Structures are given as C-alpha cells and as structure tokens.
Amino acid sequence: MSQPVHLVILITTRPGRGGDQIAAFERLAPIVxxxxxxxxxxxxxxxxxxxxxxxxERWSSEAALAAHDVTPHMTEADAASPAFRAGPAEVIRLDAAPLA
Amino acid sequence: MSQPVHLVILITTRPGRGGDQIAAFERLAPIVxxxxxxxxxxxxxxxxxxxxxxxxERWSSEAALAAHDVTPHMTEADAASPAFRAGPAEVIRLDAAPLA
Incomplete structure (x- = not known):
C-alpha cells in the first residue's frame, strides 16, 4: 500500500510581496x-x-502528488510565482510517520 | 484568550549522528x-x-511554551544536543491559524 507524502515548503517572497503570495494561495487552495x-x-x-x-502539504500517495504537480492550475501557479518570490521554494520531504 | 503557538524546527546533525538525535527524542518525547x-x-x-x-511543536499558549523551555529535561537536552548537532536548530515560529 502506498505511503502518504508529507511536505514542508519554505517560501520567501521579494520584500513587501507577501500579499501576492497570500492572494495566489487564496485562489489556489480550494482547487488543490x-x-x-x-x-x-x-x-x-x-x-x-x-x-x-x-x-x-500532505498527500495520500506519491501518485496523488505527482498528479497534482502537473495540473494546469499548478503549472500556471509555478509560472507566476517567480514574479513575487525571492527565490525557489525550499521543499523538505518528510517521512510521513513521526519518529517515536 | 491566548493563542496556540506553532513551531517548525529544522535540525541537522553532524554527519552520521542522526541516530543520536533519534535516541534523544525517544527519551524526551513522552516527557514533553x-x-x-x-x-x-x-x-x-x-x-x-x-x-x-x-x-x-504545537503549544496551547505562549505561557505553556515558556514553561516548557525551562523544564529540567529541556535544559538537559539543550546542553547535550550540541555534541551531535551540526549547528543550532532553526526555529520557525508560525502563526497558528493557516491562511485561507
């Protein structure tokens, strides 16, 4: 059975552009x-x-995450975000089950 | 009413010392x-x-986190961890309520 996928993604916007990140997320979140x-x-x-x-982010499986990554709304969001982000987001992939 | 506190803490151990981090956490987790x-x-x-x-980490209030930080088991853990960590942990404090 496939394992869930757990991501913690660190995002920094260009100075003063945090509002653009929030607006982009508000549009995207219900779709995702x-x-x-x-x-x-x-x-x-x-x-x-x-x-x-x-x-x-938490996804039920690798397949679900892979399908998410190539959706039209994510392709569009990934193309738009460099305009307001200071650099690429840092994606940290975690083993889904906590230790201990 | 006090707000919950949400922390995401990035930890890197010295090369090959991840097992020490896991062992320390296994001792500490049930107490914390x-x-x-x-x-x-x-x-x-x-x-x-x-x-x-x-x-x-998620705490019910700033007061609960402040009390945690000065417990004897945390004082002891904070003294022991530099032996196996590559540097100070990076503590990221988040607004507890997600955006959107």
Whole structure:
C-alpha cells in the first residue's frame, strides 16, 4: 500500500510581496484541496515576518502528488510565482510517520 | 484568550549522528508530551537524509511554551544536543491559524 507524502515548503517572497503570495494561495487552495488524495494544504505566515511562509502539504500517495504537480492550475501557479518570490521554494520531504 | 503557538524546527546533525538525535527524542518525547499545554511534539526524518529532521511543536499558549523551555529535561537536552548537532536548530515560529 502506498505511503502518504508529507511536505514542508519554505517560501520567501521579494520584500513587501507577501500579499501576492497570500492572494495566489487564496485562489489556489480550494482547487488543490479538492484534488484526489490531498489531505492537507495549509499556508502559514512566519510570525512577524510578512515575507516568509511555510506551506504544509500532505498527500495520500506519491501518485496523488505527482498528479497534482502537473495540473494546469499548478503549472500556471509555478509560472507566476517567480514574479513575487525571492527565490525557489525550499521543499523538505518528510517521512510521513513521526519518529517515536 | 491566548493563542496556540506553532513551531517548525529544522535540525541537522553532524554527519552520521542522526541516530543520536533519534535516541534523544525517544527519551524526551513522552516527557514533553505530558507537559501542560503540549498539543503536538513530533519529530520527522527528512526523507532519504539520515542527518536531517523536522520537529513540529504545537503549544496551547505562549505561557505553556515558556514553561516548557525551562523544564529540567529541556535544559538537559539543550546542553547535550550540541555534541551531535551540526549547528543550532532553526526555529520557525508560525502563526497558528493557516491562511485561507
């Protein structure tokens, strides 16, 4: 049986562009959350740092994540985000089951 | 009413010392999870990187986190961890409520 996939993604926007990240997420979130296998898709603001965010994703399987990555809305979002992001997001993939 | 506190903590051990981090966490986790106000205290391995971890903490309030930070078991753990960690953990504090 396939394992869930857990991602923690660190995002930094260009100075003063955090609002663009939030707006993009607000458009995207309901679409992504409706995708098959999406268990969690939450963007958190880093406290007191308006240009830093952590996106937490959880998918039911590798296949669900792979399908998500090539959806038209993600292709479009990936093309748009460099305009307001300071650099590529840092994607940290975690073993889904916590230790201990 | 006080807000919950949500932390994502990036940990890197010295090369080959990931096992020490896991052992330390296994000793600490049941004690921390029993502290007042501890809502989550989970260590995840970064997939395929035996020396990298992400600790996810959620506390009911700032006061609960502040009390946790000065417990004898945390003081002891903080003194022991530099022996096996590559550097200080990177603590990212998140606004507890996700955006959108």
């Amino acid at each position: 959350r409706a995708e098959p296998g999406c268990l969690r898709y939450d963007l958190h603001q880093v406290t007191g740092e308006p240009d830093r965010f952590v996106l937490v | 999870r029993a502290e007042p106000g501890c809502l989550r205290y989970d260590l995840h391995q970064v997939t395929g990187e035996p020396d990298r971890f992400v600790l996810v």
